[in-house]
Amino acid sequence: MSPNPDPKSSNSALNRRSFLARSAAIAAVPAVATLAGGAFAEPASADTLPNYAPIPPSALGPAVNAQGYFVGPVEKNLYWVTDSAYQAAFLTTRDGVVLFDAPPSIGQNLQRAIDQIAAEKGVSNKVTHLVYSHHHADHIGASSLFGTDVVRIGQVQAKQLLASENDPARPVPDVTFETNHTLNVGGERVNLAWHGTNHTADNIYIHFPDHDTLMLVDILLPRWVPFDSFNLNEDVPASIAAPDTAMAYPWTHFIGGHMGRLGTRDDMVLYQQYVNDIIAGVKTALPAVDPTPFFVKYGNNLWAASQQYLAAVVAAASAPVINKYLGVLAAADVYTASTTFAILESERLDLGFGSQVHP
Numbered sequence: 001m002s003p004n005p006d007p008k009s010s011n012s013a014l015n016r017r018s019f020l021a022r023s024a025a026i027a028a029v030p031a032v033a034t035l036a037g038g039a040f041a042e043p044a045s046a047d048t049l050p051n052y053a054p055i056p057p058s059a060l061g062p063a064v065n066a067q068g069y070f071v072g073p074v075e076k077n078l079y080w081v082t083d084s085a086y087q088a089a090f091l092t093t094r095d096g097v098v099l100f101d102a103p104p105s106i107g108q109n110l111q112r113a114i115d116q117i118a119a120e121k122g123v124s125n126k127v128t129h130l131v132y133s134h135h136h137a138d139h140i141g142a143s144s145l146f147g148t149d150v151v152r153i154g155q156v157q158a159k160q161l162l163a164s165e166n167d168p169a170r171p172v173p174d175v176t177f178e179t180n181h182t183l184n185v186g187g188e189r190v191n192l193a194w195h196g197t198n199h200t201a202d203n204i205y206i207h208f209p210d211h212d213t214l215m216l217v218d219i220l221l222p223r224w225v226p227f228d229s230f231n232l233n234e235d236v237p238a239s240i241a242a243p244d245t246a247m248a249y250p251w252t253h254f255i256g257g258h259m260g261r262l263g264t265r266d267d268m269v270l271y272q273q274y275v276n277d278i279i280a281g282v283k284t285a286l287p288a289v290d291p292t293p294f295f296v297k298y299g300n301n302l303w304a305a306s307q308q309y310l311a312a313v314v315a316a317a318s319a320p321v322i323n324k325y326l327g328v329l330a331a332a333d334v335y336t337a338s339t340t341f342a343i344l345e346s347e348r349l350d351l352g353f354g355s356q357v358h359p
C-alpha cells in the first residue's frame with residue numbers, strides 16, 4: 001500500500017539525475033507533454049499542493065526512536081513494531097522468536113527491535129519462524145533478511161503467488177495450509193486461518209488466543225480511512241464482510257499492519273460504520289444523479305460521459321461521509337472519494353445495483 005517517501009530522493013545527485021531524465025523526456029516527446037498539459041514536466045511545488053485537514057491526535061501512535069521504529073508489548077510476550085506507516089509483530093518463546101510479517105520499510109529495524117526486547121527479557125533473539133499475512137511485497141519484502149534458516153509459513157495461495165512472482169526478497173513459504181494451521185513454538189500457540197479471499201486471495205487471520213489479539217492486515221487501519229481505492233482490495237464484497245469474521249474472534253488488541261497504533265474492537269465498529277455509510281451514500285447518490293447531461297455533453301465519447309457522471313455520483317455519495325468523519329478518521333478528506341469509487345463500482349458490477357435491462 002502506501003509507499004514511504006524516500007528521504008534519499010532529495011539528495012542533489014538524484015535530483016540532478018531525475019532533472020536530466022525529465023529534460024530528456026521533455027525534449028523527446030514535446031507533443032505528449034503538451035497533451036498532458038505539461039503536468040509531468042513540472043516538478044511538484046509544496047506551495048501549490050492542496051491542503052488537507054490536520055490528522056486527529058487519536059490517529060497517531062507512539063513516537064519512533066532515533067532509528068525510526070517503536071517496539072512495545074501488545075500483551076505478555078507478544079510485541080509489535082511500527083515505523084508509524086507499517087506494522088509487524090513478534091512473539092518471544094523459549095525456543096526463539098516467531099515474526100509476523102517483515103515490511104521492508106521497517107527492514108533491519110525488525111531485528112533491532114527484537115534484539116532490544118530479547119536483551120531486556122533475557123530470551124533468545126533468534127527468529128526461527130516467519131509468518132506471512134499475505135504475499136504483498138510491502139508487508140513481507142524484508143523476508144530474505146532472515147536468511148534460509150527460518151521456517152516460513154503462509155497460506156497455500158501465498159506460495160503459489162510468490163512462486164510466480166519470483167522475487168528473491170520474498171522466499172516462498174516452507175509450510176503452507178489451506179484453511180487452518182496451529183503454530184506451536186516454544187510453548188506458544190498461534191492459530192492461522194484462511195476464511196476466503198478478502199484484500200488478497202491469500203490474506204489470513206492470525207489469532208493469538210493466549211494474548212487476546214487478532215492480526216489481520218490491510219483491512220482495518222485503526223483510526224485512518226483505508227488507503228487509496230479501498231486499500232486496493234482485490235475482492236470488495238469479501239473485504240466489506242471481513243470485519244464481521246474478525247469480530248467473531250475473541251480479542252481485545254488488533255494489529256492491522258498499518259499506521260502507528262494498535263486497534264480496538266471499537267475501532268473495528270467505527271470502521272464498519274464508515275464503510276456502511278459509504279455504501280448508503282452510493283445507494284442514495286446513484287439513483288439521484290441524472291446521467292443525461294453527461295451524455296448530451298460528450299456525445300459519442302462514452303468514456304468522458306462515464307467518467308464525469310461517475311465522478312458526480314462519487315462526489316454526491318462521499319461528501320456527507322467526509323463531513324461526518326473529518327476529525328474522527330484520519331485523512332477522510334484524502335481517500336474517501338477513491339474508496340467510494342471502488343465501492344460504487346463493486347455495488348454496480350459485483351452486486352448489480354442500479355443495473356437496468358434494455359426494454
Ligand SMILES: [Zn+2]
Nearest residue numbers: 001136199218
Ligand atoms: Zn496488501
